[in-house]
Amino acid sequence: MRSEKDYEALAAWAESDEALQLGPDTKIDRGSTEGRARVRAMLEEAAGGRAGLERALGGRPPLDPSARPGEHSPARKVRLPKDMNDALAARARAEGRRVSDVIRAALAEYLSNQKAS
Known part of the structure; x- marks a missing residue:
């Protein structure tokens, strides 16, 4: 110290x-x-x-723990209907999580349950 x-x-x-x-x-x-x-x-x-x-320093830590310093996590934007956005925000609040964390978890589950085409 x-x-x-x-x-x-x-x-x-x-x-x-x-x-x-x-x-x-x-x-x-x-x-x-x-x-x-x-x-x-x-x-x-x-x-x-x-x-x-x-x-x-004002930056966000990378999502990937093996990322090199200065390496940023890729970002995606998606438009949602208002009712879906409201439900997403309510779910995140209820679980004490950030909306982005709920989206990542839902997407990871979806991708793991889909068979490769």
Whole structure:
């Protein structure tokens, strides 16, 4: 767990052009691939993991846990009749789920029950 002093030091470094000294044998060059990976690892730790960092950065975590950082889940749009949309919203509320979660579960069940053509 990092202290408030650690976060202040990281903030000061982030606003400078200096390399960050983490310990007696650790030096990060922000311009290198390794440096960026180490900085991202520190940010993920501070945010409580990859999903927490994605939320903090304003993005959504991917639906696929094996997705690479920055890889987005495909999105589909569908138009629904009002009565179906209302029933969907009511079902999601009743189950304490998001509408998108109900749709994904229903689609997964439908696809698993259909025979390949």
